[in-house]
Amino acid sequence: DEEDEEEEEKEEGQKVEQEIKQKIEQENKQKIKHELEMELKLKKEEEEKEKERQKLGKKQKEMIDEQTDLKRETSKEKVKQSRMIDPSSLHTPIAAKAASKAHRFSNFSIANDLGKPSNNDAVEGVSDPTPLLKKTLSL
Secondary structure, X not given: OHHHHHHHHHHHHHHHHHHHHXXXXXXHHHHHHHHHHHHHHHHHHHHHHHHHHHHXXXXXXXXXXXXXXXXXXXXXXXXXXXXXXXXXXXOOHHHHHHHHHHHHOOOEOHHXXXXXXXXOOOOOOOOOOXXXXXXXXXX
């Protein structure tokens, strides 16, 4: 009986030890599992943050691209506007003829002298330009 009891106690002790070992192993496995899960979560969060950063980077790049496109368009418009000819600066034949006639008599101070030539005669060989002025003004 005593041997049987001792064997039973040994067996129970071994069972208890095995149960304790199993519990420790399970706890260790759970800890490891929990640690792995936490690492996975952290990795996923980091990946998501990186994706968000890349998206922000893409958005910022897109905004910069849009700004450069706008700058290009405005510079193109400025170039077009600078190439456009002002209608008032167009030289029509009539305007050119009038300008040449006005240039011929530009040496006369018409406002002050009314036809009296200044020091430089614009018309050579004419001593009194008044009849010529009257003729030109009547045109």
